[in-house]
Amino acid sequence: MKHTGRRWVALRKLSQYLALLIFLVFFVMTRLGGERADLLALLMRLDPLAMLAQLLSSRAWVVGSSLALVTILLTVVFGRAWCGWLCPLGTVLDLFSLNRWRVRSGPPANSWRAVKYGILIVILVAALFGNLTLLVLDPLTLLFRTLTVSLWPLLDQVVLSLEIFFYRFSSLAGPISTFDSWVRPDILPIEPVQYRQVWIFAGVFVGVIALNVIAPRFWCRYLCPLGGLLGLISKAAFVRREVREDCRGCALCTDACPTGTIDPEKDYASDPSECTMCMDCLEACPRSSVVFTPSLSVAAWNEYDPNRRKVLTSIGAGVAAVALLQVDRLIGRGHPYMLQPPGGTLNDMLRKCIRCGMCMRACPTGALQPAMLEAGFEGVWSPILIPRLGYCDYACNACGQVCPVEAIPPLSLADKRLQVIGKAAINQDTCIAWAEKTDCIVCEEMCPLPEKAVRLEPKEMVREDGTVVMVQLPEVLGERCIGCGICEYKCPVEGEAAIRITAIEGEIVY
Amino acid sequence: MPKFTRREFLLSLVAGMGALAANQFLAACSRIADENGSTSTQAPTVTVKTPAEREGDSPAKEANSAPMETPIGLPDMVIARGAGGDDVSPEELVRRALVGLGGMERFVSKGANVIVKPNICVGYHSYEFAATTNPWVVGALVKLCMEAGAGKVSVMDYPFGGPPEQAYAISGIEEQVKAAGGEMVTMPRFKFVATEIPQAVDMRQCDIFDDVLKADVLINVPIAKHHSLARLTLGMKNLMGVIRDRPSIHRNLGQRLADLTSRVYPTLTVVDAVRVLQANGPTGGSLDDVRKIDTIIASPDIVAADSYASTLFGLRPDDLAYVQAGAAMGLGRSDLESLTIEEIAVGS
Numbered sequence: 103m104k105h106t107g108r109r110w111v112a113l114r115k116l117s118q119y120l121a122l123l124i125f126l127v128f129f130v131m132t133r134l135g136g137e138r139a140d141l142l143a144l145l146m147r148l149d150p151l152a153m154l155a156q157l158l159s160s161r162a163w164v165v166g167s168s169l170a171l172v173t174i175l176l177t178v179v180f181g182r183a184w185c186g187w188l189c190p191l192g193t194v195l196d197l198f199s200l201n202r203w204r205v206r207s208g209p210p211a212n213s214w215r216a217v218k219y220g221i222l223i224v225i226l227v228a229a230l231f232g233n234l235t236l237l238v239l240d241p242l243t244l245l246f247r248t249l250t251v252s253l254w255p256l257l258d259q260v261v262l263s264l265e266i267f268f269y270r271f272s273s274l275a276g277p278i279s280t281f282d283s284w285v286r287p288d289i290l291p292i293e294p295v296q297y298r299q300v301w302i303f304a305g306v307f308v309g310v311i312a313l314n315v316i317a318p319r320f321w322c323r324y325l326c327p328l329g330g331l332l333g334l335i336s337k338a339a340f341v342r343r344e345v346r347e348d349c350r351g352c353a354l355c356t357d358a359c360p361t362g363t364i365d366p367e368k369d370y371a372s373d374p375s376e377c378t379m380c381m382d383c384l385e386a387c388p389r390s391s392v393v394f395t396p397s398l399s400v401a402a403w404n405e406y407d408p409n410r411r412k413v414l415t416s417i418g419a420g421v422a423a424v425a426l427l428q429v430d431r432l433i434g435r436g437h438p439y440m441l442q443p444p445g446g447t448l449n450d451m452l453r454k455c456i457r458c459g460m461c462m463r464a465c466p467t468g469a470l471q472p473a474m475l476e477a478g479f480e481g482v483w484s485p486i487l488i489p490r491l492g493y494c495d496y497a498c499n500a501c502g503q504v505c506p507v508e509a510i511p512p513l514s515l516a517d518k519r520l521q522v523i524g525k526a527a528i529n530q531d532t533c534i535a536w537a538e539k540t541d542c543i544v545c546e547e548m549c550p551l552p553e554k555a556v557r558l559e560p561k562e563m564v565r566e567d568g569t570v571v572m573v574q575l576p577e578v579l580g581e582r583c584i585g586c587g588i589c590e591y592k593c594p595v596e597g598e599a600a601i602r603i604t605a606i607e608g609e610i611v612y
Numbered sequence: 613m614p615k616f617t618r619r620e621f622l623l624s625l626v627a628g629m630g631a632l633a634a635n636q637f638l639a640a641c642s643r644i645a646d647e648n649g650s651t652s653t654q655a656p657t658v659t660v661k662t663p664a665e666r667e668g669d670s671p672a673k674e675a676n677s678a679p680m681e682t683p684i685g686l687p688d689m690v691i692a693r694g695a696g697g698d699d700v701s702p703e704e705l706v707r708r709a710l711v712g713l714g715g716m717e718r719f720v721s722k723g724a725n726v727i728v729k730p731n732i733c734v735g736y737h738s739y740e741f742a743a744t745t746n747p748w749v750v751g752a753l754v755k756l757c758m759e760a761g762a763g764k765v766s767v768m769d770y771p772f773g774g775p776p777e778q779a780y781a782i783s784g785i786e787e788q789v790k791a792a793g794g795e796m797v798t799m800p801r802f803k804f805v806a807t808e809i810p811q812a813v814d815m816r817q818c819d820i821f822d823d824v825l826k827a828d829v830l831i832n833v834p835i836a837k838h839h840s841l842a843r844l845t846l847g848m849k850n851l852m853g854v855i856r857d858r859p860s861i862h863r864n865l866g867q868r869l870a871d872l873t874s875r876v877y878p879t880l881t882v883v884d885a886v887r888v889l890q891a892n893g894p895t896g897g898s899l900d901d902v903r904k905i906d907t908i909i910a911s912p913d914i915v916a917a918d919s920y921a922s923t924l925f926g927l928r929p930d931d932l933a934y935v936q937a938g939a940a941m942g943l944g945r946s947d948l949e950s951l952t953i954e955e956i957a958v959g960s
Contacts, residue, residue, distance in 0.1 A: 134778065265802040275822075282800050287777045292798050466775045495774045497736045497782060543840045544862065550736055550773060552897030558840055574840065588773060594859040 107385030107392075114186060114381055118193040125190040129249050130289055132463045132504055139503035139512070140166070142460070146506035148173050149242045151222070151328040152456040155229040156507045160454045164507055177332045181339035185322055185329055186378030191241035191310075192322055196360075200314040209317035209362050210324070215376065215406040218323075218330035220416045223408070225327050227420030233427060237456045238483050241321075241328050244307070247459035247483065251297040251472060252304035254463075258290045295468035298491070303472070318360040323376065333375035334408075337401045341394055343377055345370045349391035358386035374401045430478045440476045440605050441487040441585065443501045444494055444521040445511040448477060454509035455484040461501035461510055467492035469587065470501060485510070487523060489587025489603050494523060496550035496586060524585030524603040526555065526578045533600035539563045539573050545589035545601050546576055555582035556589060556601075576601070677811055677874040679913035679944050686714045687954035688945075689916050694906030695957040702886045702908070705958055706752035709882070709910040712954045715760070719879050719912070722761035724828040728753050728794065729878070731834050731850050732769035734895050735779030742889040743896035744783040745835045749884045749908065751788030753831055758793045765794040766823065769853045773895065797823070804856045811941065812871035814864055821854045824876055832878035832914065836885045836921045838893035838901075841865055844925055845894055846918040847881040848873050848934045866933025870941050873914060873934075877943070881917040883909040885924055906958075915944025916951055923948070 128145050135142050143166055146152055153170035157163065173184055185192050225236045237243055265282060268274045286292050297303075313320035322329050349370055356364045363376035364383060372383075383392050403409075408416075442448060443461055462470045462485055469492030470485040477484060485501070487494060499518040502510040513521060526545075530536035535543070546556040558574040565571060578601070585603045593599035682688050690712035694700030710716050720726055730745035739747050750767060757765045767789045771779040776798045780786040786796045804819040824830060834850035841862065842849050848869045852861060854876055861868045885907040889896045896902070905924065911917040915938040919929035929935045929946040939946040 134775070262802060265800070269802050269822075279803070279823075282802075283797070286800055287775065287798060292776055292800060294801075466778070495778075496734075497774050497778060540863070541841060542862065544859070546840050547894060548773065550734065550895050550897065552892060552901075554892055554895075592772070592859075594862065 106390075107381060107387065110381040111385045114379075117187045118196065121188045122190045122193045125245070126249075129246060129254075129463065132460055133291070134466050134498065134500050135464055135504050139500075142504050143506040144169065145246070146242060146456065146458045146460065149240060149328065149456075150174050151225070151331050152237055152240050152243060152458070152507075154331075155225055155234055155237055156454060156456055158226060158229040159232050159234050160450075160507070162454070162508075167507065173332075174335065177335045177339065179340045181336035181342065181374045181377060181379055182329065182332050183379040184332055185326075186380040189241055189322075189328075191245045191326075192319065192378070194245065195311065195314060195319050195321060198311045198314065199318055199360075200311070201318070203315050204318075205316055209320075212404070213406050214324045215404075216408070216412060218325050218327055218333070219408045220412065220419075221325065222327040222330035222334075223413060223416035224420040224423065227417050228424045231421065231424040232453050233424045233480055234452070234454075234456060235427070235480055235482055236327070239325070239327055240456065240458075241326055243456055243458040244310070246463070247457065247472070248303050248307040250459040250463040252300045252307065254290070255294070255296045255300060256304075258294060261285065261290060262294075291466070293467075295466070295492070297462070297468065297471055298488075299472075299474060317362060319378075322378065323361050336374045336377075337403075338399075339374050339401075340396055340398070341379075342374050342397050342401070343372050343379075343383065344393050344395055344397070346391045346393060348389060350389065352388065354386045354388065355383035355392060358382040373404055375404075375407065427478065427480045430480070437476045438604055439602065440473075441489070441524045441587070441603060443470055443485050443487055443510045444499070444518050444523055445502055445513050446485075446509060448481070451484045451509055452477070452480050454507050456507055456509075457483045458506065459483075459485075460504045460506065461485045464500035464504045465492065466495055466498055466500070467591075469494050469591075487587065489590035490599060491591075493588035493591040494586040496588075520584070522584050522606060523587070524605050525580055526583045526585065526587075526589055526601050526603055528576060528578055529598075529600045529602070532595050532598070533576065534595060535573050535575050537600075539565050539571055541574050542594065543574055543576065544592050544594055546574075548588045548592045550586060550588060551582060551584070553582060555579050555584070677877045677941075677943060679877075679911070679916070680719075680879070682912075682952070683714065683718075686952075687712060688913060688951040689909065689911035689920060690954045690956060691920065692908040692910070692956045692958055695959045700906045700959045702746050702748040702884075702906075703752040703755075705886070705906065705908040706749055706882065706910075707756065708956050708958050709908045710756055712956055713880075713910055713912075716756040717760045719831075720757050720760040720762050720829050723763040724757075724761075725826070726757045726762045726765045726829040726831065727824055727827040728757070728765060728767045728789075728831045728833060729824070729850065729853060730767065730769060730785055730884075731845070731853070731894075732776075732779045732783050732785060733771055733773065733853070735771055735774035735776075735782045736895060737897055738782060739784050740887070740899065740902070741896045742835060742837060742887040742902045743894060744779070745785065745833050745884045746886045747784035747788040749882070749886060750785050750833055751792040751794075753833060753882060754789050754792035754794035757829075757831070762829075765792075766797040766827075767794050768797045768799055768821075768823075770799045770821070770856070772858065799823075801856070807875065809871050809875040811874040813867055813937070813941065815861065815868040815871040818861075818872060818875070819856050820872075820876060824854045829880075830876065830878045832881040834881075834883055835887075835889070836883055836924060837889035837896070838891050838925075840893075842869075842934065843927065843932055844922060846883060846921045846932075847878070847914045848918055848938060851876055851878070867937045869934040870937035870943060873938060873943055874941060878914055880910065880912055881914040883917050883921045885909060885921060888924060890925070913944040913951075915939050915946050916948070919946040919948055920953070 147169040150170040153167040310321050361376045363372045471488045472483040473481045473486045499515045502512045549556045557577050563573045587603045589601045590599040690709045692705040692709040730750045732744045754765045803822040807820040839845040891901040
């Protein structure tokens with residue numbers, strides 16, 4: 103049976119690597135991914151936690167989100183096989199198992215396993231009250247967001263540094279150019295797309311991996327809310343791990359189990375809510391006493407599983423937290439420069455955005471950035487548009503196309519071009535033309551509208567030294583401006599641009 | 613747990629450094645390393661080599677920043693115009709213009725590495741909106757280069773609005789270039805190298821795209837259109853696409869464009885005036901601002917080509933600051949009366 107076990111484990115690993123690879127390919131394709139948007143949205147729509155929370159919160163049914171039922175069905179049949187066989191974050195945690203550095207003290211008490219259920223209940227309760235902040239802890243959004251915000255810009259930077267270094271050697275200039283044409287623009291961007299506070303996102307990710315030091319798959323055992331949801335369903339999973347009578351109690355399976363759920367004191371039985379169907383025990387068992395067989399019953403409830411008191415506590419915590427967030431005065435007034443992605447409103451964003459970061463990945467200019475506290479604590483890591491860091495490309499509607507939950511509406515390009523994101527306003531105290539009385543015209547030049555929203559008015563002006571000059575003074579035609587922000591992005595004034603986009607909508611209606 | 617001993621660590625350190633040193637040494641053997649170093653003060657040797665130069669029968673230095681001599685019997689500039697009718701083919705205009713100049717073989721020798729630089733400034737609209745160079749004009753030039761035996765024809769620009777891959781596709785240029793056997797090339801950051809401009813009046817140093825500096829032939833294919841600061845964007849303005857630091861060039865734009873031109877002097881300038889954008893440039897977007905005049909201006913003299921193009925908009929060459937500065941630096945001639953201009957009517 104050891105032989106069969108090895109095969110199953112090999113098959114599982116193959117499935118894990120394939121799933122991770124597909125995830126990465128989808129990630130790469132998401133940049134500017136307009137036409138393939140339905141395919142790309144598949145990724146997040148397979149996530150039942152994000153889809154359920156989004157449904158509770160927005161009370162709007164996104165048809166594609168029914169795909170999450172596939173994952174549910176998989177779980178009903180095979181338990182948490184998602185976690186062991188498919189979840190890309192789980193695979194990353196297996197790849198960086200940190201087995202060598204494992205602490206001696208052993209894994210924390212079993213009661214810690216309850217934490218993930220707590221997080222799960224708080225997420226669902228908060229969602230019921232229109233809040234999705236804690237979806238930042240969903241494993242799929244966590245990995246996708248980290249790739250977008252931290253890992254890819256990091257990779258780009260490293261590759262660029264190497265290219266600059268090696269390009270200096272004339273014998274290598276040719277090969278480097280060829281290499282570059284392979285990776286850009288398909289895998290890495292030609293212009294850098296970078297995000298602010300990258301270290302926070304990288305830090306969270308590194309932290310999740312570092313927890314492996316305490317126990318293998320620490321995240322999946324104790325914290326992952328999606329794991330919690332699938333775990334609860336797995337209590338009634340059809341296929342389960344069983345131990346046959348002929349087990350001699352060698353405990354090899356207990357040592358092999360990455361989630362530590364094989365209990366020697368319960369005849370080496372395991373909890374289907376914790377078992378990821380990884381088959382490591384099958385491989386470890388010298389006597390083929392471990393079998394995975396069909397069964398029709400609900401598995402026993404453990405002391406760490408949710409009980410009435412814990413559920414009520416979590417619900418209470420969720421309600422209190424959401425109520426506190428919603429009395430935040432900051433979001434009540436809105437942030438004057440906080441801009442939403444084209445077509446989005448802050449209301450929609452808070453109720454629908456699952457924080458996956460696909461829009462930020464799709465945005466070719468890096469205009470869409472993760473919100474820090476601009477939208478209050480509620481809006482943390484939802485997308486906002488920051489024109490000084492990137493502009494909304496006049497020929498692009500990718501963000502709305504790739505958004506798996508329609509938090510950013512899927513506008514046609516023609517409609518997106520009419521979408522008002524904000525309105526430009528010129529600061530005459532810093533504008534080169536107005537203040538220095540020198541021609542600049544960059545904002546007018548850059549304005550992409552067929553009838554430009556910046557008009558140049560030639561006017562005779564007197565400089566400080568008395569010379570009289572004709573200067574083309576820029577003026578914003580407010581009724582035309584769509585707030586794409588390319589004027590603010592390209593404004594040559596150092597620091598704060600002399601032309602800025604102001605929000606036209608900010609307040610949240612509860 | 614396998615240990616990494618101190619000995620192993622030191623050994624691999626030495627090996628690594630040895631490899632690095634060897635790398636440097638080998639690179640140095642093949643050619644002097646680091647010719648693009650940003651602190652390099654040595655003047656660059658050649659920019660764009662004309663075929664004549666490579667054959668060695670022309671003094672090198674000046675040829676870099678002045679138009680090729682016009683052989684006896686050939687015009688300085690050719691204007692090809694559609695003789696009315698809607699079906700004038702831009703490709704035919706280009707072909708006839710090049711025949712008038714003595715054939716592409718005059719500019720492109722066998723095996724030459726050619727760069728064609730159209731204006732693909734934004735990726736917003738298709739070619740009808742006249743914000744980007746006509747794709748068939750670019751395609752025709754690529755074909756002519758291939759027919760003249762060019763080794764490689766690369767087409768590139770560095771858009772300011774939208775990513776290049778999007779601009780290449782939306783402008784329609786990518787399709788025509790590939791069909792003609794050319795290559796669309798994007799312009800990665802690491803290839804913009806600090807470059808001295810020895811003849812500069814104002815801008816003495818600038819980061820310029822390395823491929824353009826190294827190419828045998830540079831063919832400049834601007835589209836003629838309105839621009840608020842430069843008044844018109846034509847040949848010299850189109851060369852801004854080979855540098856990255858656009859804000860800095862905006863101050864004293866006319867002189868700085870002339871300075872840049874002196875360093876990356878195109879072998880041939882072909883102004884696309886099949887459709888011209890008369891207002892709301894350089895981005896355009898409204899067909900009301902576009903006028904179809906089916907005209908191609910071709911000349912090895914970039915200043916002359918820009919001078920003639922200005923007249924299409926009812927301006928005089930001296931109305932353009934960069935034409936003035938270019939003529940003053942001796943980069944070409946703006947006095948149209950002194951030029952031999954051949955006008956060709958194409959079609960009907």
